Amino acid sequence: MVCIAMAPLDIALWDAAGKIANQPLYRMLGGYRDRVRTYSSDTLWYSLSLDGLAQSAKAHASAGFNMLKLRLGHEANPQAEVDRVHAVRQAVGAGVEIMVDPTESWNESQAMASGRALQEAGIVWLEDPVNHQNIAGLAHLSQALDVPITAGERLFGVEPFVRTLEARAVNIAIIDLARVGGITPWMKVAALAEAKGVPSSGQLLAISFLGWG
Numbered sequence: 001m002v003c004i005a006m007a008p009l010d011i012a013l014w015d016a017a018g019k020i021a022n023q024p025l026y027r028m029l030g031g032y033r034d035r036v037r038t039y040s041s042d043t044l045w046y047s048l049s050l051d052g053l054a055q056s057a058k059a060h061a062s063a064g065f066n067m068l069k070l071r072l073g074h075e076a077n078p079q080a081e082v083d084r085v086h087a088v089r090q091a092v093g094a095g096v097e098i099m100v101d102p103t104e105s106w107n108e109s110q111a112m113a114s115g116r117a118l119q120e121a122g123i124v125w126l127e128d129p130v131n132h133q134n135i136a137g138l139a140h141l142s143q144a145l146d147v148p149i150t151a152g153e154r155l156f157g158v159e160p161f162v163r164t165l166e167a168r169a170v171n172i173a174i175i176d177l178a179r180v181g182g183i184t185p186w187m188k189v190a191a192l193a194e195a196k197g198v199p200s201s202g203q204l205l206a207i208s209f210l211g212w213g
Helices: 002-021 050-062 078-092 108-120 135-144 159-166 183-195 203-210
Strands: 067-071 097-101 125-127 149-151 172-174
Touching: 002 183, 050 067, 050 078, 067 078, 078 097, 078 108, 108 125, 108 135, 135 149, 135 159, 159 172, 159 183
Parallel strands: 067 097, 097 125, 125 149, 149 172
Antiparallel strands: none
8 A cells, every 4th residue: 555655755754853953753743741551452362261351451561551452353242242341350450451352343323232332341441342434333432432443544535534533433532653654644643533522542653663862
């Protein structure tokens, strides 16, 4: 994709500008925090058994993560998805927030049923419940469910975000630095999201990965 090819060039130009100005990127972008929250999602896959998932989640919590993101979407019914969340909750206790990502594996009716069950189970984030091209479906879920719907990781460039944000299809926009095309288009999307009152995730990647000095 053109966006992915453009991203390293755009990032390199920002890096060069920062070196000339003798400023780290986070400061050039207006960063003012010296700490950010992070979540862990490695080894929390749908291929793990309940026991294996619980053990992996407990290891992440012991390492200091207070947010975990599970991959879901391969179970036969909503209750089986909820069972995976419950297994993690029992392993990590009440102080860890649980996010889930079905990786666009549900249709809209599955997403609605599972989303309702999962929000009752206490999740704080439902990522990519349906295909990113189903903007109407995402908008319906965002309006019908209490848990925040997040998406955007699979959008390339600025224009798809314009359509998604205009439709009020997400509660939190995920901006992938490589797929959006680099820091310059990332800033445009973040500004669009802010104008719509939609928080965005993805800034953390740019700030932590590219901050220097």
